[in-house]
Amino acid sequence: MTEENPSVQMNEKQPQSKGGGFGRCIRGSFLGIHYFSGLFVILMTFITVIHALGRYLFNRPVPGLVEMCTFMLVPIIFLAAPYTELKKGHTAIPLVLDRLPRKVRTASEILMYILYFFLMVFTTWQSLIRAKFIQKAGYVSSVLSIPHYPFIYVVVVGWLLLAVAVLFRLGEYIKSIKEW
């Protein structure tokens, strides 16, 4: 149901790797990470159901449910985002881009993706600094005393993987120049 994000269809003219060994490896790894983030959705669903049932049936809700769900959101978002990039799933509205000649369009896309890549590298770096700071400060959650820092490292990994995904797509655009 990739129709879910029409930006995917609107970008259909963009190059998509047929998948050499390296391409398949990247896609497979990112899909694996994507499934891993999906496990947290399943976990969040069942822990919330257990919480609601426990509250009504046994008067014993799951302690710290809010904290657990809050922390689970981090891998759900940040470990899903890189594969979403590979699948061109992030909302894009190329209203002007689609009306440009092919060469200008590809050049513009390459420029956009170079900027995109540097932004991701920069964000990874800043998140890493933040993660080290939080780890050193020893912040924990208020009910279950879950440390924050492992989850900030998940954010760092998410940005890093996004940078890799962007680089991969940039490579695809550059390869498409040969077809001019």
Place this chain on the structure above:
Amino acid sequence: MVSLVAIGLLGLVICFLLIFLGMPVYVAFTGVGFVGLWMVRGLKAALGSLGSIPYSTACNYTWSVIPLFVWMGYIVFYSNIAEEFFGGVRRWIGHARGGLAYAAVVGNAIFGACCGNPIASAVTFASMCLQEMRRYGYKDRLTLGAVASAGLLAALIPPSMPFIIYGALTETSIGKLFIAGVVPGLVLTALYVITVYIWCLKDPQVGPPGSRATWGERLRAGAGMWTIVIVMLVIIGGIFAGVFTPTEAGAAGAAIVLLISLIRRKLGWINFKKSLVETGLNTGMVGMLLVGTMLFNTFLVATGLSKVISKVVVGISQGNTIIFMFISVIILLFMGMFLDAIPILLLTIPILHPAAVSLGIDPLHYSIVVNITLLLGTLTPPFGIVVYAVQNSVKDVGLVEVFKGTYPFIIAGLLLQVLVILFPALSTWLPSLMAGK
């Protein structure tokens, strides 16, 4: 010396330019937000925001509603429960003139209780209805117009992605927002049915009567419709009665749909995995949009542009709440012609909502006005995202044909908008009856 507001305006222009040149929306928001903060507050503060905002944005319990409802919607999609439901509705009302279009509208409204995304709902019904309705001689324009427009019902009838985001941004109760959408959703369903009726009256060839099902067939079909009815009762009933929080309702809905699909052998391993992949794609997309917009909004607030825009809109409306709401509608409809609903919501609500509240407008009332407008924006050219999605899912019908099919329904939507603005009780009455309000 360039004023801060001018920097804010420049940032807004550059951001839109990058978006229209094809840069993913969240990247444009993040990048421009970062550079803007650098200019306004200095490099150290900008770097600090870049490092801290993504984590603090993602780490917010309110967003936990999103993956749960999204997953539920995809389980329903891959279990073909919607198809079964449409089949049931069709047997009950499909024999009337335009009956299959009524079935598509009513089916979408009730399916909306399992799916909060207008695109997913419209695409599900488009692929399901088109061949069937062609077989009975329905014109594609009516079929796809009705299906694309009825997708909006999914986002008005709870659960609803725009309401979740609206509630989280403005600290309005998401449960109340969900319930506030019920009556406008039902009124819109009725207006769509009337639209189909009038259309078929004017042009009887557009939606000829289907075959009449026997009572046995109707009752048998009805048996396949109960999954969605149960989910609807759990979600709407549970939130209304104060039994569940929206997050709990999402989890309960997903668990029930999963359990029923597994028991009825409607969901195989491959489709289960697909539902997880699609949930990740959706949540990843929305999550990164949230992160980007938070950074961009921090920049806009720092420049003072948000306040200026808010003051201008309040000034033009001269303190009149109805004029203010109509101005909001015009602004949002215009933006909806070029942008998707969620980025508009993320961008405009931190500016417009406080102004609305300062004028004494009920947040629930305003949220319904905003959401109806944004949803109508998903049908209007040139960037009617739902219309694009529907056309893409059926391939063999032109985009213009689908757009033309939605026009009568857009008029119905605008009529609803006027009703909601003039009669606030349409959106505030039901939440006022909620338990534990």
